[in-house]
Amino acid sequence: xxxxxxxxxxxxxxxxxxxxxxxxxxxxxxxxxxxxxxxxxxxxxxxxxxxxxxxxxxxxxxxxxxxxxxxxxxxxxxxxxxxxxxxxxxxxxxxxxxxxxxxxxxxxxxxxxxxxxxxxxxxxxxxxxxxxxxxxxxxxxxxxxxxxxxxxxxxxxxxxxxxxxxxxxxxxxxxxxxxxxxxxxxxxxxxxxxxxxxxxxxxxxxxxxxxxxxxxxxxxxxxxxxxxxxxxxxxxxxxxxxxxxxxxxxxxxxxxxxxxxxxxxxxxxxxxxxxxxxxxxxxxxxxxxxxxxxxxxxxxxxxxxxxxxxxxxxxxxxxxxxxxxxxxxxxxxxxxxxxxxxxxxxxxxxxxxxxxxxxxxxxxxxxxxxxxxxxxxxxxxxxxxxxxxxxxxxxxxxxxxxxxxxxxxxxxxxxxxxxxxxxxxxxxxxxxxxxxxxxxxxxxxxxxxxxxxxxxxxxxxxxxxxxxxxxxxxxxxxxxxxxxxxxxxxxxxxxxxxxxxxxxxxxxxxxxxxxxxxxxxxxxxxxxxxxxxxxxx
Numbered sequence: 001x002x003x004x005x006x007x008x009x010x011x012x013x014x015x016x017x018x019x020x021x022x023x024x025x026x027x028x029x030x031x032x033x034x035x036x037x038x039x040x041x042x043x044x045x046x047x048x049x050x051x052x053x054x055x056x057x058x059x060x061x062x063x064x065x066x067x068x069x070x071x072x073x074x075x076x077x078x079x080x081x082x083x084x085x086x087x088x089x090x091x092x093x094x095x096x097x098x099x100x101x102x103x104x105x106x107x108x109x110x111x112x113x114x115x116x117x118x119x120x121x122x123x124x125x126x127x128x129x130x131x132x133x134x135x136x137x138x139x140x141x142x143x144x145x146x147x148x149x150x151x152x153x154x155x156x157x158x159x160x161x162x163x164x165x166x167x168x169x170x171x172x173x174x175x176x177x178x179x180x181x182x183x184x185x186x187x188x189x190x191x192x193x194x195x196x197x198x199x200x201x202x203x204x205x206x207x208x209x210x211x212x213x214x215x216x217x218x219x220x221x222x223x224x225x226x227x228x229x230x231x232x233x234x235x236x237x238x239x240x241x242x243x244x245x246x247x248x249x250x251x252x253x254x255x256x257x258x259x260x261x262x263x264x265x266x267x268x269x270x271x272x273x274x275x276x277x278x279x280x281x282x283x284x285x286x287x288x289x290x291x292x293x294x295x296x297x298x299x300x301x302x303x304x305x306x307x308x309x310x311x312x313x314x315x316x317x318x319x320x321x322x323x324x325x326x327x328x329x330x331x332x333x334x335x336x337x338x339x340x341x342x343x344x345x346x347x348x349x350x351x352x353x354x355x356x357x358x359x360x361x362x363x364x365x366x367x368x369x370x371x372x373x374x375x376x377x378x379x380x381x382x383x384x385x386x387x388x389x390x391x392x393x394x395x396x397x398x399x400x401x402x403x404x405x406x407x408x409x410x411x412x413x414x415x416x417x418x419x420x421x422x423x424x425x426x427x428x429x430x431x432x433x434x435x436x437x438x439x440x441x442x443x444x445x446x447x448x449x450x451x452x453x454x455x456x457x458x459x460x461x462x463x464x465x466x467x468x469x470x471x472x473x474x475x476x477x478x479x480x481x482x483x484x485x486x487x488x489x490x491x492x493x494x495x496x497x498x499x500x501x502x503x504x505x506x507x508x509x510x511x512x513x514x515x516x517x518x519x520x521x522x523x524x525x526x527x528x529x530x531x532x533x534x535x536x537x
Contacts, residue, residue: 034167084104101121215256316334344412394411425476
């Protein structure tokens with residue numbers, strides 16, 4: 001199956017339940033079923049393949065049952081009980097909702113690593129006394145999903161993973177504002193992986209991993225660079241040869257770590273990793289309050305690379321920063337109106353001594369507070385980062401890329417071992433996009449050009465432009481120049497495109513207003529304290 005056939009097939013499945021379900025709910029029902037079908041088809045293939053080693057399928061199943069009784073299954077990656085296998089589900093003619101629910105729960109019992117992943121949905125659930133999705137709609141969905149196999153020889157993990165992310169993107173288009181909680185546009189993730197260029201065996205972390213896309217892009221980039229092509233020859237059952245790319249056995253894969261606060265999104269991330277055939281340690285929990293990855297002494301674990309797109313301008317109370325047991329906020333306490341620099345400091349504390357990170361933030365994170373008289377918390381934290389020579393690059397992205405806003409974002413690159421000390425590369429890529437519906441997107445040539453400017457430190461093609469002359473404008477500033485501009489690191493301040501002036505997005509205006517209100521309230525509290533001491537109550 002090519003990617004287009006696969007995408008069309010999966011979207012046909014989504015359309016089957018468009019009547020009884022709103023678009024935001026599609027993924028809750030379809031993704032676990034696709035996942036179950038993949039597990040079931042792969043299980044069947046593993047049984048057929050390994051039966052030859054053990055003298056027949058009957059002997060293998062007997063050995064497998066013995067392993068199950070001992071509590072440790074090694075002959076197959078995941079054991080699928082007979083009644084949860086796809087053909088058994090397809091034969092079911094009544095009580096399908098409860099049967100599916102029982103099936104996914106049985107898979108979770110047999111495979112503890114899938115608990116809380118595949119069994120999150122009750123296919124028999126009701127609302128106001130009515131079934132949310134009827135047995136008739138479920139049966140139609142299963143028939144559509146039964147058109148093609150998803151086994152080892154039918155579709156490669158990367159192709160299936162791309163189709164899986166295609167569905168996530170389609171769901172995001174229907175979900176609007178809340179889509180940003182689980183999905184970062186694919187091409188933004190590809191660009192971030194190109195900026196980080198992971199190496200074999202590296203530990204890669206995303207503290208707000210959503211559906212796991214940024215971590216998976218890092219894995220795929222390593223495979224793209226160092227993988228070797230393999231031919232899967234046709235057999236009696238599979239008549240089409242295919243060529244796949246895999247890491248050779250002597251190349252260490254990445255070690256993947258992520259944390260996600262939303263249980264449903266956590267489940268998608270775990271499924272996404274298995275679909276891509278990646279070993280990943282994804283944990284459920286609140287990263288800012290209870291970071292999951294700690295050593296035996298209770299300190300934060302550290303990583304080689306971090307790729308993240310945390311929720312923009314998240315609001316946390318001051319007590320979280322002031323009473324932090326992990327000492328993450330050494331560069332300053334962020335305002336309650338925006339946790340952007342709180343997230344950045346958590347990630348910095350999670351980087352090892354040679355670590356690098358690429359983080360998507362709203363544009364205001366690199367400019368708010370600059371030019372203000374007196375102190376400003378975000379500006380002061382930026383100043384501390386610049387003075388510590390941590391910020392390597394800031395890339396301004398185009399508008400209308402993200403599903404939860406039309407505003408542009410920035411990618412901020414932090415490097416504990418900068419290649420060019422005392423310098424910051426600013427890239428204005430605001431015009432590097434292709435028009436799409438409903439969202440713009442970065443084409444491959446845009447990703448390639450931006451990545452080249454970063455890796456070559458601005459030296460791309462003749463006269464600093466790409467061969468077609470469409471290179472984003474960029475500037476390299478010193479720490480002293482950043483200080484003269486009051487630590488405003490917005491690329492558009494230093495590099496204009498077509499003479500256009502910046503217009504603040506509405507979301508940014510509201511954040512700045514909240515920040516100003518917070519500063520005013522602090523000033524009033526300080527004034528009241530002074531008056532009280534003077535006896536002027």
